[in-house]
Amino acid sequence: MIKLKEEEIEGKIVYSGDLLEVHRDKVILPNGNKSYREWVNHPGAVCCIPILPNGDIVMVRQYRYSVSNEVLELPAGKIDKGESPEDCAYRELEEETGYKASNLQLLTKFYPAIGFANEEMWLFIAKDLNKTISKLDSDEFLEVLYFNLDDLVKMVWDNKITDSKTIIGILWAYKILG
Amino acid sequence: MIKLKEEEIEGKIVYSGDLLEVHRDKVILPNGNKSYREWVNHPGAVCCIPILPNGDIVMVRQYRYSVSNEVLELPAGKIDKGESPEDCAYRELEEETGYKASNLQLLTKFYPAIGFANEEMWLFIAKDLNKTISKLDSDEFLEVLYFNLDDLVKMVWDNKITDSKTIIGILWAYKILG
Numbered sequence: 021m022i023k024l025k026e027e028e029i030e031g032k033i034v035y036s037g038d039l040l041e042v043h044r045d046k047v048i049l050p051n052g053n054k055s056y057r058e059w060v061n062h063p064g065a066v067c068c069i070p071i072l073p074n075g076d077i078v079m080v081r082q083y084r085y086s087v088s089n090e091v092l093e094l095p096a097g098k099i100d101k102g103e104s105p106e107d108c109a110y111r112e113l114e115e116e117t118g119y120k121a122s123n124l125q126l127l128t129k130f131y132p133a134i135g136f137a138n139e140e141m142w143l144f145i146a147k148d149l150n151k152t153i154s155k156l157d158s159d160e161f162l163e164v165l166y167f168n169l170d171d172l173v174k175m176v177w178d179n180k181i182t183d184s185k186t187i188i189g190i191l192w193a194y195k196i197l198g
Numbered sequence: 199m200i201k202l203k204e205e206e207i208e209g210k211i212v213y214s215g216d217l218l219e220v221h222r223d224k225v226i227l228p229n230g231n232k233s234y235r236e237w238v239n240h241p242g243a244v245c246c247i248p249i250l251p252n253g254d255i256v257m258v259r260q261y262r263y264s265v266s267n268e269v270l271e272l273p274a275g276k277i278d279k280g281e282s283p284e285d286c287a288y289r290e291l292e293e294e295t296g297y298k299a300s301n302l303q304l305l306t307k308f309y310p311a312i313g314f315a316n317e318e319m320w321l322f323i324a325k326d327l328n329k330t331i332s333k334l335d336s337d338e339f340l341e342v343l344y345f346n347l348d349d350l351v352k353m354v355w356d357n358k359i360t361d362s363k364t365i366i367g368i369l370w371a372y373k374i375l376g
Contacts, residue, residue: 024261024268024339035213035220039236040314042213042220047263055337058217059264060238060314083202085225086237086316087309090202098313131265132362133311135276136218136238138264141362159233161202177373184310184319184362191369195355 023050026057034058062139066109067096067185069127069193070119070146077169077193078117078149079186082162091182092165094189096141105142113146117164118154121146127192132184141185143192169193201228204235212236240317244287245274245363247305247371248297248324255347255371256295256327257364260340269360270343272367274319283320291324295342296332299324305370310362319363321370347371 030046041061049055070078077094084091097112099105106124114120127143156162167175172190175181181190204225213220219239227233248256255272262269275290277283284302292298305321334340345353350368353359359368 022339022341024259024341026261026263034215037212037220037222037236038234040220040238042215042218044215045263049337050261050339053336056216057263058215060218062314065313081202083204083228084309084312085204085223085235086314087312087318091309091312093312096313128357130360130362130365131262131269133315133317134262134264134269134271134361135243135274136240136264137311137315139311140265159227159231161200161228163200163202179306182308183312184308184366187308187366188362 025050029054058136060137060139062098062137063101064099064105064140064142065096066099066105066112066142066144067094067189068109068113068121068144068146069094069189070113070117070121070149071193071197072149072166075169076166077172078119079165079167079172080116080162081165082160093183093186096185106144109142109144109146114152115155115157116160116162118152119146119149120152121149123147127196128188130188143185143189145193145196169197173198203228207232236314238315238317240276240315241279242277242283242318242320243274244277244283244290244320244322245272245367246287246291246299246322246324247272247367248291248295248299248327249371249375250327250344253347254344255350256297257343257345258294258340259343260338271361271364274363284322287320287322287324292330293333293335294338294340296330297324297327298330299327301325305374306366308366321363321367323371323374347375351376
């Protein structure tokens, strides 16, 4: 294997906002030249596949400002400071959908946007759901919808699911349950 | 369906670097309250599934500074200004792997990181490959590797593929070719 590692020689935070912290680091490349790497520091996130006793999957539709469109997604959210991915998954699932899970299983972890962000996405399957009351953040608005897994898989191959974590979650659910 | 749309009332670019352009926009929420949305403006990107006559998939391993690790990925890259996704796919595939495709087919498009970026990823299958010479960018270093599709699918389910576009690309390839 060839040497590919890039070493940081000077790190700088160039923007720090409510959500995004952007870094621009000076690095040494494998050939000894210097360059810059810009990247978003992200706390990580979780995504849940919530399965009801009848096999239906609980989904959410929300407006995504970045792409100016409503998007159908699996429930998901950012990890709070000091929170474990599991606790985040329990919390976000209940906040967004009003379902409290008592059975959570980690399926996989992946990087959604490795080219410019260190975000790690933890994908859980959530079972034994009990209805409570959804408690959305003050700036969060979404609609809870229910889908059959076979229909969701068809929607993936028909290009009707456009969110990467949701595509991966549906195909994982089908691998495990289908 | 309930109203979910958020309207921009004031847009602002808070950071503009070599790679990242970060926006912080003031918006009106569906309930009439005001809030801010921070997001990364991205030119879009392509990802190729390059298939050799023997069925092997051409992959690349590269150091990803954002996650401080070498990562195995499908060949991919950002769309240049004025460039079509197809032209970008032909260009990036040859630059990174030294294979020129003469048959490119769009499989799907998706959003890798919808929570904070408008990046759209165009996934192509690339066939009829001819070996030329790879022409990497001056700050790009990678290793070209060859994998059997069944092995790659197994690596997805064994959590050995960590990049979202690569997971989606491998599962799409298996759906089409497997």
